[in-house]
Structures are given as C-alpha cells and as structure tokens.
Amino acid sequence: MLYKLLCTLLLIFCAASMPLAGDAAGITQYPKLVEADYWTAQNKDGDKLLLDAKGVQFFNAKVRAASRNVPDLLHYPATVSGDSLKTRIMDYLVLEDDLYLHGNKVSENYKNILRKQTNVGAIPATVTPRYAVTVRRSSLRNLPTGEGLFYYAAERNFDVLQETSLDPGEPLVVLHQSANKYFYYVQSVNYSGWISTFNIAFTDKKTWQQYADPDDFLVVTAANVSLKTSGEQVIYQQGARLPLVSEQSDTYMVEAPVRSKTGLLQKQRLLLPRSAGVHKGYLPYTSNNILRAAFAFYDMPYGWGGLKDSVDCSSLVFNAYRTVGVYLPRNADEQEEGAGTKKLLETLDDKQKTAAINSLRPGAALYMDGHVVLYLGQINGVPYAIHSLGSYFSGGQRHVVMKVVVSDLSLQRSTGDSFLTDLRTAVEFK
Template identity: 30%
Template sequence: MGTTASLAACAAPSALAVSPSGVPAFSEDMLSPEFWIRRAPSPDEVLLDANQVAAKRMRAFGPDGGLIDLKRIPDTLTRAQVAGWVKDAQQTPIQAVIDEQGRPVTAAMLEEPRQNTATEHIPEASTARHGLSVRRTTLRSLPSDRKFFAAENLRDYESLQAGILFPGEPVVIAHHSADQQWLFVMTTQGPAWVRRADVAEGSADAVFSYVAKAPGRVVTGDQVRTVSTPEAPGVSELELDMGVALPRADVAPGEPVNGASSYASWPVLLPVREQDGTLAFQSALLRRTADTAPGYLPMTRANILRQAFKFLGERYGWGHQFNARDCSGLTSEVYRSLGLFLPPNSGMQGKSAALNHRPFTAQDSHAERLRALAQAQVGDLIVVPGHVLMIIGHVNGEPYVIQDVPFAVFKDPATQQLRKTKLNQVSVTPLLPLYADDTTLYVDAMTSLVHVTRP
C-alpha cells in the first residue's frame, strides 16, 4: 500500500497543457510545493550540516565570494577611495529615459542628484564610521527619491534602485549628501546611498557585535512584522523579510515588553535610531504564530521547496521595489533562511567562489547542456545573462523552475510563433521551452549551473 501511494504521489500531473496565462506543459498541481516534495529524492535528507553551511557563509565574504566583509575596510578612508565608490554606485543597468510623469529625462534632471553627491567636499582623509539599518530601506545609486525609467512600458525597472537593506544590516558610512538627507555607505552588497533617517550610527564594536550575535529568531515566512507597540514606535510593525536573523532579547519570562507581555511572543533585539542619530538597541516582540524559527532551517530539499513557494505569486520587484524582490532576491532570501548568504545579483550568483558551478561557454553543445540539466538537483540555480532561476524538479524527464520574472517567452504550440507572456511575479515554468530572446533558448544562453547545496 505504501509503494502504491508513493508511485501515485510521484506520477505525472493529470493533464499537461498550455495554461491560460501562456505557460506550456503546465498543470495546477505544480503550484503546490508538496507536488515537488513528493517527487524529490530523499526530501528530508540534510544536504549540508550546520558547519558546512557556516563555512560557505564565510566563503561568501572571502575573495570572489560576491559579498563585502565590512570589517576589512580600513579605519581611514581616502578621498580617491570614497570618490571611486561614489562613481561605482552610479553604475546602473537601467537607462534613465523618462521620469515618473513620462517626461523625457534631461541632463538637468540628472545633474541635480549628481550635485547632491557633493563629491567636491569629500576630505582628503576621513575616519570610517559605522551604523546599522533600523528598518527595511532602499539603496539608491544617487541621493534622490526621483524615479526614472527606460521606457513607458518598463516601469517595473527603476533606474536609481540599487537594492535593499533589511533591519539590522551593517554599513560603513563614508560620506553624506549636500542636503544632509542621505548617507553614502558601503554595504555587504557594495556602495550605495541610503536615507540618513534609516541608519543609526554607532561604534564599530557595537555594530559588529550585534551582527555576530547568534540568531534568536530567523524569519522563515515571506515577510513578517514585529508586534504593534505604540509605546516603542521604532520597533513597532517593522517589516522583516525571509532570512532576517535577529538576536534574542534578554527578557525575563513574563516580563512586559513595550506595553505587552512576552509570554505569547518571542522577544528579539533590534537597533533603533536615537534623536541625535546614534545607535541604541531595543527589545521587540514577534508573535509565536508568526512564520519564524529558532535558527536557520536545515538544508533539505523539502525546506528549499517550501521556502521558495512562500513567494509564489508575489509581484516582481526590481531591486526589491514594491515591497517585493527580483530574481536574485528570491534565490538569495530562500537560501538565507537556510543559513547561506548569496550575492545580491544573478551574475555574481553564477560565479561566487562560495558555491560550486558547472560553467558553460559557446563550446558547450545543446546536448551537453541537456545532459547537465537532466542531472540537476532541487535547489540548483540556472544563470543566464541578467537572470537566475531555481530548479524545483523534473516531470517526464524535463526540468522545471521557480523564478521571479517580468516576462516569459515560449513558442505557442498551435502557431509555432513566439509568445511573450507577462507573468510579472514568482512563477513556476518548464525550463526547456523558455526563450532568452527571439532566437535563443534559455538552455543555450545558460552560463552557469550552480550546485548550491554541494559541500
């Protein structure tokens, strides 16, 4: 009976067809993580133990790992160094062609935020300062909230959006804007501008000691919030994304926290910004019913799938716009909840020295690529120029992926014409029929197959 049930669970879905949204070889069954967990080999097997995960986490901050070890930044910053960072931060893949009102972007429009960088006021030498982000806040390539886009039909990509900081992330403060409203910081992801009000400044010891604390609770849901506490607005209803790890607050059992008992919640410690901008710490509460864990989740195929599917249907958000995430945000936050830190962009995820890769070049044939994909495991990443997808399993021998994607291009089975389908969300699709452009399949555009869960 167990064998029959097992075979039934792993059978192909009842009907594969083109979905109403245009996804081929699709069945509604595929939108459940349990469908893929039942098909996965040894879904609860631990693929990497805690020590192996920690070692990979450290390698991500080492040479060619893709993340920056802020502790290695020297105490004294030179003008040339900071000016170089400011220039690097301005590199964006999205052209600024129109503004939020649809008007053509002029040189004068861009000159204003560039002037606000105040690079002429960077001193010859300055002392590096340190801080922690106190809320979910955007990183910007220029110190401005103005929005620019490449085209009217490309408003899902904002030109100055450079990423995100989650509560409790460290920064090195290197400079400030002319209007005093922005700080220029080095983050673990790279240089960027951040709202001054969203960073609390403290000593290097205070900042790095907080970051080094053992997780008390790890956010395992797509996003949770701290308990609403009007007595402590700085830690009230804070948005915490998947993978955010917070240390436990030292609160006696039953002791009230910000006007509420802690007995039915988890007390955690968060950074807050004092009125003068300095760093302090305050206890906050997470409901016990919120989707969190006492530490990073075990690295199993079942956990990878369940974590990824918690984002299913979430709108695509370039650089974490729209309170969401993009393709590399999806993959990095899934793995962050399991203790692995991935670089923030798809290109670096495809070559990080912290991960194992099977690279592909023009010399690799279509057949060789198919053979590699046939052996791909749950959680492996497919990297193509500008995009990353996660393998979730195989159906009838063909690989399927979960991906956060604005558009998917397939060949219509009826007309044999390419069909561009606007998904604009975290979606499940087959991999082999996907086109990277009008002529090239994703399979043939693939630059790396990343074996994340291999030691």
Template identity: 30%
Template sequence: MNLMQPPVCAPKVEGFMLKPEYWIKKIGDAEKLILDEGEIIEFNKKSFRKMRSRGFEEWLYDLKKYPKEITKEKLLNTMKSYSSKEVFPDKTCYDIHGNKITETVKKEVLYQANFDGIPDEISVELGMLIKRADVMAFPTDIFFAEKPETIDLNLFQLTILPVGSPVAILHKSKNRKWYFVQSTICKGWIKRENIALARNEKEVFDYLETDKFLIVTESRVETEPNPFVKEISNILFQMGDKIPLIEFNKIPESIPVGNLHAQSAEGCYVVKIPVKDEDGYLQFRLALIARSNDIYEGYLPYTKKNIIRQAFKLLGERYGWNGMFKRRDCAQFIMDIYSTMNIIIPCYTKMQEEGTAGESVKFTGSIKDRENILNQLKPGDPIYLKGHVVMYLGKDVNNYYIIHSGAGYGITNKDGSIKPVTVHGVFIAEVHQLLMSGEKSYLEAFTTARKFQ
C-alpha cells in the same frame, strides 16, 4: 473536485505542480543535510575569500575588516561602478509619471552627490539600519526610468537592505539627507533617516552575532503595532532576515511596562530591534512578533526539502527589480531562500555565478547534451543565464522544470511569429519554453549551474 478558479500556468505546467510537496516527494534524500552548521560557516568563509579574489569584495564585504580611515581616491574608486559622474545617465530618462527628466533635475542630483565635498582623508563611521531601506546609485527620491512604460524599473535602485544591517558610512550628500555607505552586500546611497550611528563596533557586532534569534521563513512579517511606541510598530522584515531574541527572564510584563492598554508577550516572541536616540545614535528597543507568523528559531536545516519549501512560499509574488515593491528580483529570490539556511551569497546574478563558493556545472552542446547536464543537478540548484537566474525543480516524465522570479516567456504562434507573455512574478516554467524575447529557449540560454556546497 472542481476548482472555483483553476490556476493560470505556463505551458506544460499543471496545477498540481504548484505545490512544493509534489516536487519534494520526487527527491530521494530530501531531508538529508547538504552541509552541517560547521560546514556552512566554512562555505561562507570561502565565498568571502573568492569574492575578494575575483575583485567582487564590495558585493560581499566583512565590515569587521573595513578600515577606520580611507582616502578620497579609495572612495571615488568605490563609487566608480554605480555612483560616479561617468556612469550618470546622459540619455533621456523618465520619472514615475512618464515625464522626461530635465537637465536641471539631473544637475541637481549630481550636485547632491557632493563630489567636490570629499576630503582627502575620510574617517569612517559605523551605523545600522533602523528600517528596511533602498540602496540607490545616487542620492535622490526621483524615479529614473529608461522608457515612459518601464516605471517598474528604477535605474538607480541597487538593492534593499534589512533592518539591522551594518553599514560603513563613507560620505554625505550636499543636503546631508543621504549617506553613501558600504554594506555587507552592496555600496550606494541610503537615506540618513534610516540609519542610526554606532558609538562603538561592539554594540553592532554583538547584536548581529547573537546565538538566540529568529529567522523569517515566509515572504514578510511585521512587528505588532504599538500605538504607544511608534518606532517599534509595524517594522517590516522579509524572508531570510535575522531578528535577535531576548533572554526569557528579561521579558517584560508588557511593552511599554505599566500600561494596561499595552500588549503583553503572550502569543508572541520578544525581539530586540535597533532604533535611534534623540541624537541619532543607535540604541535597542523590545518589540513583539506574533508566534503565528512563519518564523523559525535559528537557521533552517540546509536540506533540499527546505530549499524547495522556501521557494514555493514566494510563488505568485510580483517581480521586484533590486527589491522594489517590497518584493524580489531573480537574484534576491535565490539569495533570500538560501539565507534562511545561513548560506550567504551576493545579491547580483554575476557575483552569484562567478564569486560564490561551491561547484560549477557548465552548459554546452546540443539540446540533448544540455538535458544530460540537467540530469546531474539536484532540486534547489540555481541555474544562470545572461542577466538572470532560475532554480531547478526537477524532472516530470520527459520535461524539466524551474521556478524563478522573471519577466515571462514566449509562445510560437501558428504563423511562426513569437508572442511574448508577461508574468513579472515568481512562476514555474518548463525549460524548453522560449524566453520572452523568443530568441531561444531557457535551456538553450543556460550557461552555468551552481551547487552551494
């Protein structure tokens, strides 16, 4: 059968390799549990402990243990890595239109960070996200790019948090439009409009710890549009997000009740999502998610088959630096896939490589030595290199393959020069392929493989 449009692939990648089934059938124990539910809980506890011991606690934080009060010194220390005066860029930066950002604008951004408004003692408030929201290094909507041509990379974008994320609120911007927060996986500035204040801890953690929930197992889903209740309409969730279900006997006849133009629950799941009341405090509303979406009741079983299937659901999607464009970068690609199986890992490559529980396999030696190390890995294992992470797929004849959200690769021209090839998306590559920089191959750049088990 001739395809109307054959797929565009990297060198040594064939069209049949773009299907997860091709790789899954090569795995002898694809459906064997890597860890069961109890073992996963213990694995996650080990990751939290290891992150804390490595000094990475603020990138994997158990908010149940966050103190009710902190000092000014503690807050400034928390802000030091991304959000302090010392790390604010003093070089020339460019806005979304490629124009130079003026010193006046820079000063205003620092002014809004409200460093002089931090009290000696801070009462910590608990909140919850009511919308998927960017976490920023500084409280501004202004795009800060390193070069006029790099408007796909905001220097201030730290990560993105899903609806329902709990946050400890530590500080407010000068104009009160932004909160500086500590979340489970990061710290930074979030728009105040995206956070509802909690009246007590119980309502937050009861919501998070429910045993009846959906897991989003496709790239993204939305609640169904509701013209009568806008705050529950088209709420975005992405792969790995957990959405609480309500009890069957509490399902209403429609949302809202008593409206003959309202949608009923037929063909849908009824879920509970956080919203704000008139005073800005947390409450919960019912919403609908169509059962036709790729979603799962509870966590997916932790198997190699499921890891590979989840990875291929993201194939071809745009690279999104720290969650930009409602997409994923390399580390979030790995994080979201594993979160569908309740494996909790950080959102940055360094912390995944050094701070997560499990086994580490170091890459050293010659090309042959490195190939022998690949032979020890299993499909689905993440492999790290400087500032990047890929997922191992397996071997085909004498070639080894990976899938990842990356910038691209290099090709050697006939004259020996290197041609960089842009991808900036999720793609499959063979490990002997050059990096986009051309300095070495992926295989030569690998530093560590991890086994999350």
C-alpha cells in the same frame, strides 16, 4: 476480471495525479506543481544536511573571497582610501543613457544635480568608517535620490537607480554623506549604495557587532514578517534576522532597532508569536529547506530591487539561501561568477543541457544572461524551476508576467531562444 479492473483503476488514478501536458507546459498553475510539498517529496536525500554550521562559515568565506561586493564586514578596514571611495561613488554610467522621470525625459541639468549631490569633493584623503543599523526596510540606491528613473516614459517597474532593499537590523558601514545630507553612502553585507538618512541609526562598534554577528536570533522563513515599532509597521523579509531576548511557549521576545530623534540607535522589545514564520537560528542547510523557502514567494509580485516588498530573480535566490546562513552576492551575474560547484552549460546542446540539469541537486541555481531560476526537479525528464519572472516571449510578442512562477524551461526570450537554450551556468552552493 477483477485483476484487470484493479489495474484499470490504478492507471486512472495515476493519470489523474499527474499533470496533463497542457497544464504543466511553460508556466504551470497545476495545483501540485506549485506547492513545495510536491517537489520535496520527489527530492531524494532532500533532507540530508549539505553543510553544518562550520561548513557554512567556510563557504561564506569563499563567497567573500570570490565576490567583489561581499566584504567581510566584521573585519572591515579601520580606514578607507578617499580616492578609492571617490572611484566607487563616481560611477555615473547610468546617467549616460536617456532617462525618464514621471514620464518626462530627464535633462542634463537634472543629471548634473545628481552628480553634485554625491558630494565627492568633500571626501577626505582618508575616510574613517562609522557604524549604523537600518531601522526599517530601505532602498539602497545607485545615486542619492529617492525619485525613480526609467529607460522608457511609460515604465514604472524597473527603476534604474534601485539596487536592492535592506531589512531592519542590517549592519552598515557608513562611508560618506550627500551634499543635502538626506542620504548616506554605505556598505552592506553584499552591496554598497545610497540610503536615506532617516532609515538608519548610528551606534558604537560593539553594539553594531551584535547585529553583524548575533549570538541568539530568529531568522524569517516566511516571505515577510511585520512588526509594529514606534507607531509604524516595519517589514522583515525572508532571511532577515531579529535579535532574540527570550522565549515562551507561544511567543518570542525580540529587539527591534529604532532611530532616536538625534539619529542614534535605540532598541525596542516586542513580542512575536512562534507561528509568525520565524525559526530560532538558521534552518539546517538542506536542499528541501531551500525549496520551501523559495515557495514562500510563489505567486507574489515581481519586485525589482526588492520593491513591492517582494523579490526579483536574484533576491529570490539570495533570500532562500540566507535562511540557512549562506550569504550570496546580490546580483545574478555575481552569483554566477562567485563561489560554488559549477556546471558550464553554454557549449552544450539542449539535450545535453537537460541531462546536466537533471543531475543537479534541487535548489541549484541556473543562470542565463540577465536571469536566474532555482531548479526544482524533473517530470518525465523535463526540468522545472521556480523564479521571479518579469516577462517572456511567444511568436515575437512580449507577455508581461511580473510575479513568482513555476515553469519548465521552454519559455522564450526576446531572441526567440528558449530559457533552456540560453542557460550558461548551473551552480550548487557548497
């Protein structure tokens, strides 16, 4: 009798500790499933080192070789062809669509003004790059304007000119300036575009290299860390690096980049608590460290191109991996097509895809057209993921989410197919 009672109590405890089908299906808010600890505890070999420092360097070289937008900044050419730069800058494809500014349709005259601001006529036959560093979190734009353009009059979240956001201290190769001198065209670690003149500070190459390849630094592991420099709060997002000067038992002294009145780089020393959400050097490259990094953004707003001081689907992946020193392409399609160990899923049926996904290491990236999710693991054979989600469909109706969620892959897309059905590629970055 006692034995039966103990078995009954054990079954009740197990049932209470597992999510109910209704709690876990689709987007889940079941308490255990939205915490990193649950998934890291289930992750066999999750703390095993996947690549050491040299292995990470070797993998980053493969990323650069496979990705058109990820150059080797440390060995950037001393000169650049003016014609090739013009070709890059004159990609005005976005201006061929109907666009809206402040709810009003953009005129052709306005579009021509934007084209003229690119100032391509001033590009010489041979361009000599200059070197600069970002001094605050900054938008990198498709065209030299800070005004948002949208595909729909009422749209406010998806600015078609927003490419990505750069953290303070990002090394830049400066290639060109807009006609009104308010923007520079720059190359960052994995993207090129237009950045506000007032958000960068010029320096010599030797000083610049200290930001491009620092010896001693802190890496941000929290979603964001805020520092006050020269009277303003500047935000460093996850994966950003802060030059480390010294350390005490409870604080770090770091150097933050500041722009002088003449646009030159200056350094300001600041104290940062050890509890601020930073780590000395990169985190060890383990599967569990990738999961913990991704969960730092759980329930934060969807941030298209890094807006709202948050992440979209591909920057969630990019940020998590740069905490361990792995620098991926910025956009989902380039991540999918770039370096890594891949499983091709497109030709598999849903049952085969599920089996293939559940054989992956947690932290692998799963790609579909226009979206990427990070695989967390499975419950009773059902794979789960964390991702920054704009919306999903159900019964032909669009449901706006606009935040970082945990879900299974049963969510529907506009086609009516599930995320699982639409998956094309799974990538493990090693």
